[in-house]
Amino acid sequence: MDLFSRSWTALRAVVADLADEDFARPSGCAGWLVRDLVCHLVIDAQDVLITLVTPTEAEPTRDAVTYWEVTATPPTGEDPLDALIVRLAAAYEEPWLLKFHLDDVGSAAGRAAELADPALRVSTRDEVLTAGDYLSAYVLEWTLHHLDLIAHLPDAAEPPAESLARSREMLEKIAGTAFPASFSDSDVLLVGTGRRAPTDAEAAELAQLASKLPLVLG
Template identity: 70%
Template sequence: MLDAVAGLPDEDFAQPSGCTGWLVRDLVCHLVIDAQDVLITLATPADEPVTADAPGYWELLTEPPSGDDPLDALIPRLAAAYGEPRWLKHHIDDVGSAAVRAAGLADPAARVRTQDKVLTVADYLTAYVLEGSLHHLDLVAHLPAAPQPPADTLAVARTALEAVAGAAFPASLRDADALRIGTGRRAPTPAQTAELGDLAARLPLRLG
């Protein structure tokens, strides 16, 4: 995703993203905060027993985000404060690259604390693969020329979402479609609803 952001022309930052109410620049600003969260969590070891696995990291919301959350409302103001897109590009590359390096150096079996939960590093990073893949799809939702998420990353993210759902999505659904439909980013067609069967009634999974 860092390469995708780096390659965006300046005018794309003013286009809508796949996150309702956010422009691409707002989403990229959110990604900066996500990368900071990764660094903070990997630097917050825990001695207590594990309390959550990768699926348990997520809280399932009953309603979509309204934009009233203070942090959600702050993001567009922070993004606007960057001014030129090049400064946002610089910051996400700087912090995001550091987060990737830290993830690669971390012991997968080590325990970390975040959001009042204790997880192994492996489970925490699995949850963040899902987070990052969904936001990559959000980034390119209205930018057909921008690079899509890598196929292997989408496959891992799909498996992670299926673990949250407790059920597999139909094999006929492409990974990107399973992720979008599963999280409410796109409505299924009537045929896809039929294929989803009982799972359709439990969708979308609003991850918080």
């Protein structure tokens, strides 16, 4: 629960520090500018709020790792929902409006997470998780999108080290094997999820694991 708050706070802090011109830069998400990614974060924050107030008595069907649907096809930005995000982001017109909305809804999502009972069972996407597992899954979401946000912003702060380490641990569980120890946590996340291609040297170290990549999470 604490790591959810730290990763989410760090991500929102980077957005708060963005200059207006940064919103027109490309992000690490295919087909999305930084402004589109920030708009997506607003939707994510709304999803957190909705899920935490959707309790259920049913038994859990997923945990923090199995929450993720895994495919091998990276997004192109042409999916109808992805395209909708682009239109929504453009409707804000002024970057400060996006910052304000994310701060408003994002702060509420953060408070809701701090107040949530980790053992509470919640429903989302027709699945049931404990609130603790649901929020743990979002550590990976926040960390990946933090890397996406700063992909072309070399001076921006990186995700917290503990968020990177936990996200690597989850991705390795999803992959069913560990990545080479020589890979940094950031490299594991970027290469493992197809955000960048491995170098020849990295591909050689990955060996048979390379055939499983990318792990596209949805």
